[in-house]
Amino acid sequence: MSIETKRRVGLVIVLLLFTAGCTTSPPSNVNDICDIFQEKSGWYDDAANARKEWGSPISVMMAMMHQESKFRATAKPPRKKIFGFIPGSRPSNAYGYSQALDSTWDGYKRSAGRYGADRDDFGDAIDFIGWYNHQSNKRSGIAKTDANRLYLAYHEGHGGYNRGTYRKKQWLVDVAHKVERKAAFYREQLLACEDELKDDGWFFGLF
Numbered sequence: 001m002s003i004e005t006k007r008r009v010g011l012v013i014v015l016l017l018f019t020a021g022c023t024t025s026p027p028s029n030v031n032d033i034c035d036i037f038q039e040k041s042g043w044y045d046d047a048a049n050a051r052k053e054w055g056s057p058i059s060v061m062m063a064m065m066h067q068e069s070k071f072r073a074t075a076k077p078p079r080k081k082i083f084g085f086i087p088g089s090r091p092s093n094a095y096g097y098s099q100a101l102d103s104t105w106d107g108y109k110r111s112a113g114r115y116g117a118d119r120d121d122f123g124d125a126i127d128f129i130g131w132y133n134h135q136s137n138k139r140s141g142i143a144k145t146d147a148n149r150l151y152l153a154y155h156e157g158h159g160g161y162n163r164g165t166y167r168k169k170q171w172l173v174d175v176a177h178k179v180e181r182k183a184a185f186y187r188e189q190l191l192a193c194e195d196e197l198k199d200d201g202w203f204f205g206l207f
Contacts, residue, residue: 024073024120033062033186034193036071044197046123054130055137059190060147061129063183064154067175068099073120075099097125108132129154136161147183151176 029035037044047058069075076095093102096119100108108128109115117124136142136153140161144150153161155172166172 026071026073030066030070031185033059033189034197036062037193037197040122043122043126044200047126048198049123050127050130053127054134054144056130056133056144056150057183057187059187060133060145060150060183061126062186063147063179064129064151065097065126066182067151067179069097071097071122073097073122096120097122098128100125100128104132148176148180151179 027036027039029039037047047061050056050061051058065071073096075097094100095102098119100119105117105119105128108131109117112127112131114124114127117128119125119128132154133142133144133150136150136158137144139158140149140153142149142153149161152166152172155176156165160166166176
């Protein structure tokens with residue numbers, strides 16, 4: 001292989017690594033939805049498409065994703081500790097932005113026809129959350145704007161939510177209230193910047 005060819009191959013590898021880093025790194029400010037969408041190209045359009053498809057507010061879906069993964073593409077549940085310090089197994093196979101389980105993700109792909117969807121792809125993950133909230137509305141009668149109850153159903157599953165399993169988990173009830181507050185916070189922020197985000201999408205859509 002010539003020196004010039006080696007240089008070109010090296011450049012391609014560097015560019016691929018750089019692109020992957022930009023794609024998978026979480027937003028620098030996860031507490032401001034306007035900053036998130038301005039930093040991450042295409043995320044607003046993905047979230048708006050999920051809202052259009054499933055009727056779930058962007059602020060609610062993003063608040064749930066924030067709680068689940070802090071927008072980390074390859075997030076996994078922390079490992080259990082053996083004797084308090086030896087890393088053990090993980091409590092579940094949850095993975096990605098949405099922390100969806102293998103079985104639930106497979107059900108989503110079949111139900112929504114998203115057979116090529118990946119849990120570490122933001123667009124697929126936000127669509128999954130919208131889909132799940134739609135199921136919560138149908139199966140449990142939860143309003144699509146009710147971030148608190150939607151999160152409880154997201155965590156417990158529809159069967160568990162309908163049986164009220166969350167009532168014995170005060171820590172989960174507290175987390176659901178946290179998600180509700182985050183959704184309200186995101187909603188207020190989005191009101192101030194969504195017109196600009198829509199304009200940016202329209203402008204870049206011309207090219």
